[in-house]
Amino acid sequence: MNISIHNAFLPHTDADAALGFYRDLFGFEVRKDVGYENMRWITVGPAGDSTSIVLHPPAVDPGITDEERETIMNLIAKGVYTAITLASDDLDGLFERLEAGGADIVQEPTDQDYGVRDCAFRDPAGNLIRVNQR
Numbered sequence: 001m002n003i004s005i006h007n008a009f010l011p012h013t014d015a016d017a018a019l020g021f022y023r024d025l026f027g028f029e030v031r032k033d034v035g036y037e038n039m040r041w042i043t044v045g046p047a048g049d050s051t052s053i054v055l056h057p058p059a060v061d062p063g064i065t066d067e068e069r070e071t072i073m074n075l076i077a078k079g080v081y082t083a084i085t086l087a088s089d090d091l092d093g094l095f096e097r098l099e100a101g102g103a104d105i106v107q108e109p110t111d112q113d114y115g116v117r118d119c120a121f122r123d124p125a126g127n128l129i130r131v132n133q134r
Helices: 015-025 066-078 091-100
Strands: 007-011 029-036 039-045 052-056 083-088 104-111 117-122 128-133
Touching: 015 029, 015 039, 015 052, 083 091, 091 104, 091 117, 091 128
Parallel strands: 007 052, 083 128
Antiparallel strands: 029 039, 039 052, 104 117, 117 128
């Protein structure tokens, strides 16, 4: 049995800013851009790979309370709501491109004690994006 990861979900607080970050800075292709009322779900991913990130409006579940929605939005604003780890065969080159593009740098490329070389950024919503050297 072969199982793969198809989609990972990250909230966005500004669809256009998220699109610019993932499409223009990371170079991901846009697979879907779906709107409903004043909300957008944008699916992006690396060309030639079936794994996608779905950038979604946060806290839209009708089953959550206003208080829960406010908590979620506060966690997103602090950058502690969710994270994702990506991998690149050119970590330093990607870091330079993201830095030049104005990305919010959390950590420059670093050789970690646990054997990984990585760096970290925050996307426009504050989600933590770590990138490992492949």
